[in-house]
Amino acid sequence: MKVDRRSFLGLGLGAVAGIAISPVGAKLTDDSSIWTQNWPWTPVPPDGKISHDQSVCTLCPGTCGISVRKIDSRPVKIEGEDTYPVNNGGACLHGIAGLQYLYDPCRVKTPLKKNNGRFEPISWQEALTLVAGRLGKIRENQGPDTLACITDTDLGSVPGLFSHFMTAFGSPNHVTMQTLESWLVQTAQTLHGSGRTLGFDLDNADFILSFGAGIIEGWGSPVACFKANSGRRQRGAKLYQIEPRLSNTAAKADRWIPIQPGTEADLAMAMCGILLQENLFDPEFAAGFRGGLNRFNAMVQQKYPVDQVAAVTGISAADIKKTAIAFAKAKMPVAVPGKGRGDGAQSLKEFAAIHTLNCLTGNINKKGGTFVKPVPGYLSFPDPVQDAVARKGAGKEKLAGSARELVTTIHQSDTPVVDTLFVYNANPCYSLNDPVKTRAAFDKIPFVVNFTSFMDETAMASDVILPISTFLERFEDVPSRAGLVRSVVGLARPVVDPVFDTRSPGDALILLAKTLGGTMADSFDWPDYKTCLKSLVPGIWKELSKNGHAVIAQGPPAGRVETNFAFLANNPPTMQPKGDANLTLVPIDNMRVATAVPASSPFAVKTVSDRVIKKKDMFVEINPKTANGLKDGGFVTVTTPAGSARVRLDFNEGIMPGVIGMVKGLGHGFDNKYVADKGVNVHELISPVIEPGSGLDAAFAVKASIAKA
């Protein structure tokens, strides 16, 4: 066929028209856009039936109720539980990010044993036999007291079971970390007698005098405190914040009174003096004062005259007087101790002096006041069965009163005082001041057994790791603590089957006791932890299992409170930070960074400002006046008696000249690329300072120098 001009043009036009009209082109474009986005590696979350499980969060001492949204059996979101009497709805970022902990890259997935510095997986049976073998030898050698145990707290049935285990085994050496609750219990013990703790009715008080308490920085039960702060604004209640830097709490306060770090106790003593001198104390409550109120009065007038304290604290004498009088004249004043989150290194003198202000106003055990309340005793443990070895060991003197002291004792002694150490829910190798020495002390302990969900710094220094289910995978009673006025016990319930080969800590202990046999097995005569828990809380189990919580006490406690001034009347010394450099380095509590166990989640780290951490570098807050010649964002070396670190400067008008601040909770050294190896662990720069009255670390700061790096 001959192709002439006419048919060529015809064909061509026909083809153009055909392509234009045909759906092929549009279809191909559409397909290509669909197929280029139809990438199999982008997950498609499976759909299913929506349900909500109620439980309690145990990530921090806040003990908030949570509601977990599930798709079939899969938890997809954690939110605050509206009906839980601690948080009443709302949750903090760490709780909301809680599901990330289930699948955390650092989860310990199976029992591990250290062999030549490397961990190898073993079975639960092997792990229990290994630990029981070691413990059996200790008892054979008549030294059950060489078993020691560190837990985060002594509240609740799980720390209770560790205590039970230690007593049955024959060791008095169960110690805890320093938490806000432990400081409050010790303060109450010092001033009012043992078995008591303090609660602060921030929801109703009309004048809150906070001595650096980070009321919206994670102090106490964070969500409850956030709510109290919001309510305060609506009620018109005043908040005065006494703190060396403009924390979020200080920025929200009605007045921010900058103070030289570490002089809060002196200020509180001077204020006590003003109240006593001006006759602004409550005579009715004063009838319960014991242990030399007159002696205390004479001492504060002599040792803490306002002019002298004004010079020490950097607050004018007129301001001190005005603040003290405003506090005393308020209807419902509350003075709040505990710098930052109120945990870790604090000072008993400071806590006691601040709480004495509460006692002098007489606003104790009243609405809008401070509650001196009994430590809730809802657990009824059976007496542990002890044999002769155990009785002898348990009767020995305690090696140490706290985890801090235990670590120091081990570090300083030449002979091994502890053969085997249990660690549960604590990370002393990270969070005690001077962790290098803590790590050295751990290296001296022949056998460390860690009950943990995550491979953190302390887990890495352990010999055997028993993997523990997270709070979302197990039962546990969760007593409220940390300055709440209401005593509530919550029940954490598993919302998902254990993701890995883990067990609840209670089950691990019961199994270990059974492996040991003899009196140990007799002391742990429960088939599993759930049965055990049920038998330990007979009075409230029904309520717990039905409502998810039981309110043990609310409203002001009844009965008279006696106050004993003996401790303060002796004028215990105010602790000074180590070193003689010209700057004072204070650790900063930042709500977005977790400081205890577990470490921050990836989501939490994502929220951290780029003026706190940038790539791997950490910033230190400094007043531009202090930074003579140095540049904002420039690199410097911070040197303290404990060590030195390379950091960047964050010029901040909100920090006192002469003071520099670093955020706590960063600089982790474990293997999690989302969370660890970012910044510096501020505890590495702080040397502990032991307060004689409490035997505890009171290093609120350290002296530091900076130089261009």
Next chain:
Amino acid sequence: MIQDKKAHKFGMVIDLDKCTGCGSCTVSCMAENNVPFKEDESDKKDSLTWMRVYKLTNGRPFPDTRTAYLPRPCQHCGGKGDHGHSPCVSVCPATATDYGYDTGIVSQIYTRCFGCRYCMAACPYHARYFNWWDPVWPEGMEKYLSPNVSPRMRGVVEKCSFCYHRYQLAREKAYYEGSDEIPEDAYQTACTTACPAGAIIFGDLNNPSHKVHQIVKPDPHPDPLNHDVVGKSRNPKVFRLLERLGTNPKVYYMSEHEWIRKLGDSYLDGEWDKVKNHHGSASHDG
């Protein structure tokens, strides 16, 4: 398809005096909307945070410094005159982002987006984020992803949707229960329910019984000084970001402090004093 008969105008008011800067809203948003995370999130320019919390400072020296926080979701602009021509919607060549006249919500359809990022350039609030990489979750962590929001892929823009899936669920529930009314508490965004300080109030700005309407008291008339501005608050403590642009955001902010309200826009010397006491049209004072 379920049709909602009434035209809503969902909006938010954030009390900056209550906001503690804790970050719960940010995390709740990320957990609700399957927002991924990377190894290093310290470069905030490419960090996906639909709800981002900015720190404000009054810039004064010690000890008169004060700080505050400002959470910034998508502002769900109504555009000039509140006609639905939001800055991003009007530039999108793919209709991947659209204005919902029944809700006032600015949508984002990931599968339509081809990543030109015009919308990001057009958004005066930096509320839009681009996926430079495919999302990667650590092994097993994809198990917590919610089926209500599809995870995004590399090359698309994403932003806050006022938790639109929660609106859909609430609407379906209302329909199932035979009602055409969505109760105020049936549709709340993830940031609102998470906020432990109760700083975020969410609801229908068109509904006088909703708290957000009662606080904002939106002016139904255009601003006499600038006819592009509609829905200006008649509450002297309430302001919007860059209000004078006429983008008409549906996110309002509230503060007692003048220095915070002043930071809502970039004012020239003397400008603030002229506008600070102007709250809506004179005919609706009080």
